[in-house]
Amino acid sequence: MDVQISGRMLGCLLGKRRPLPLKGQNEADELAYKRFKTCIIQGSSRGGPAASTPLPSGRRCNPRIEFETICQRLELESSPRDPKQAQDVPQTRMQDLQTSVSSPQQHSITVRRSSDTETYKKVQWIWRAAVQPHDSSQQADSNERKPDLKPFANMNVQGMAQRTLWAPSLLNDYCKKKCYEQGDTNLLDCSCDGMIALALGSTVYLWNSETRALVGHFQPSLEPGSPRCRTHTISCLSWSGDGRTLCTGNRRGEIQLWDVDHKQSMWCFKSHLSVVGAVSWKQRLLSSGSTLGHIHHLDPRAPSPVLGAAFQEEGICSLEWSPGNELLASGSKEGLLHIWEGDVAGIKTPCKPVISMKQPSSVKALGWCPWQRKVIATGGGWKDGQLRIWDTQSGSCLKSINTNSQICCLRWAEKRRYLITGHGLPHNLITSWSWEFPSLNPMHQLTGHSQRVLHLAINPDNTNIFSAGADQRFCLWDL
Template identity: 50%
Template structure:
């Protein structure tokens, strides 16, 4: 009502040749609304705001006549940051980060002083509205990580057993924010903190808060971009959007060491016994031995940005995926810092290779998932460099995990259904869908499987964490 009064006064105070001699107190609401709609439909502005002479802008002609009057539409909130389609060097389109990076003339990325955050999870009610009191116990519980949102008493195939809260989960396709240790402890990064949840007891086991750089305010702590458990489950490695790599002793909640960092976002982490490999958005791959005084023991670079990184179960091969659709297979001997080393084989798909995973029971086989302009699930033979089988899912594949004891493959999807799919593949290249699990309202960004293979865990852009029975 306040906005309508201001517009009415502007009309009364505007020039006579714009709307004619109108007195504000004689204009009824129906006449006022009719004149606004008529002027909008004819290509002119709704109010008498001073405009440059000339034809009306195209934006006025394209705007809906009712939009200016609809206060509800003006209060709509975005679901997630917009995606940007950027042509790659080879002519393909790729999925880029929410905000394009800018590079100065020197060729190095500009320092990221402020973490690039996604939309923060919050209640749908304004703080001052009385319909939902801000101080209620229900709302306090809903804002806590891993707080129970819903639980299914009757087990149904395709339905989650439990739904928990995951507030402040970053909605970024290129992050890796969920991992399960060999002891069944889940690590989930929410904003600048990592929360630990015991899947066996169903209880929150604590949290880790990577401290900011010296002199940096706590509210500007680095946002986490990826994490990975060591194979013995005792150490958690954390990578940030500022290029930092930290090793944490989970049992004592202690930061053990900060390793040499990248110059850009850490996009992938993977362990090979005591060796840790990390990949960055600039294409650099570092190999680190945390036990050594000088931990950097090897480094290579791939032609495109790294968005996925994983060692094979035997530790003899390293797979790296890029935003441009390139899958590189590197040999196990990665000692020495050189930029001229080439992968032993390369394969390409039409979209980013972010969702990827080595088959645990069939050597040399690796599965990859296609992005939003692809949607194909592929299994590659890295010895021959060929795709041995594929299946079209008609949706973005955001995450991928193998369940070894069940001999199946699990994928998390985006539009249109935001489902979790389970694929049977006892002996490759045989690959067939088993069932789909629905419950997320936005894309399923991260997946994990417990050591027994009996449960699947998923975290989505809807700020929810689901538990599924296999």
């Protein structure tokens, strides 16, 4: 039944009151209102749809993202609307290219959203080899020349560090009010071959710790006219066990793998709808955690890379597999340390942690003990300052010591049986600890950073420590 009714009458009907009579309103309008009301009452009593006026097509709601489980198997942050679209997951295997030192290499990657049919703007990732370094002796003798602020350029700073280099544009979101919503969990890592990877903004630099020379860097090169935004910023990175593949996560929720030998991008996948807070390898598998609390287990070799998923209510600010790949630890900004089972393949529903532990501050600094595989260490923030050793089987704290300082990061040195911690306020130093159950004793303190020590790495021989601080310095220390 076609019924004409004014917008004023419809609004009054929804408000459960009759419209006020308007000046000049005729009896036809009153009759139309009564007929419209009668149709609605009769439709409600019969259980059928009530008559209504159609909405204009320009104001119809057209949802673009549907939040649902994928075949009742995984609870992901978003899922494709079309099952065929799952085959279009952004996953790229680049062909082998010849490495050229004199000219940059460009690789074009088109990344699709996992939730709709729109595509991102095409991003070209460029590898640039390092140029010949400037003569540091001439720079030191010249008082008129300004300091070179290029990454890994020498700094003439007195301190205990063997060498101090520039690390400009190193992100420092630690001190912000919502410090962990931006990610930036670990931007420094050392491979089994001694290759240092350091993320400065949206660029990843490779520095050879044996030759003490800059190798080159990866950086995104957008199309002309496209503004460079913070979503391209690298939020975390991690080397694979064999040192041939570098994994990076950014603020767009993308996971990208780099073939360092061929200087090319191997694989790119839109894993999250939020910032990738942390990544960790399990042999050839990869786990990533987002600041929304989602953990995805990925196999880059599979057509459908997502193998399993887990979820915690708090945002993830640390993630690490145990040395034997038996357990996965995730730290939250609410101070919870969760331990997850190592079997991630074939999970039908999002799993729950095996055990959870609580500390007063965010669990950003986290690391498994290499020689005691059920033991994990965590560091507290500036309101806490406690260095804790946990037994993940019982959930009990084996040892806790007050450092009177903010703990921003930590690493284990297996060959020395040391635990290395990087601190913030008030001293901004690096401390080495000897750990033999049940004793935890400080051994050395290294000073040289003027602000927070944000990231730490240790070379394979456990002879050197590498640190990156909020003072834009990259330091090399003799352990």
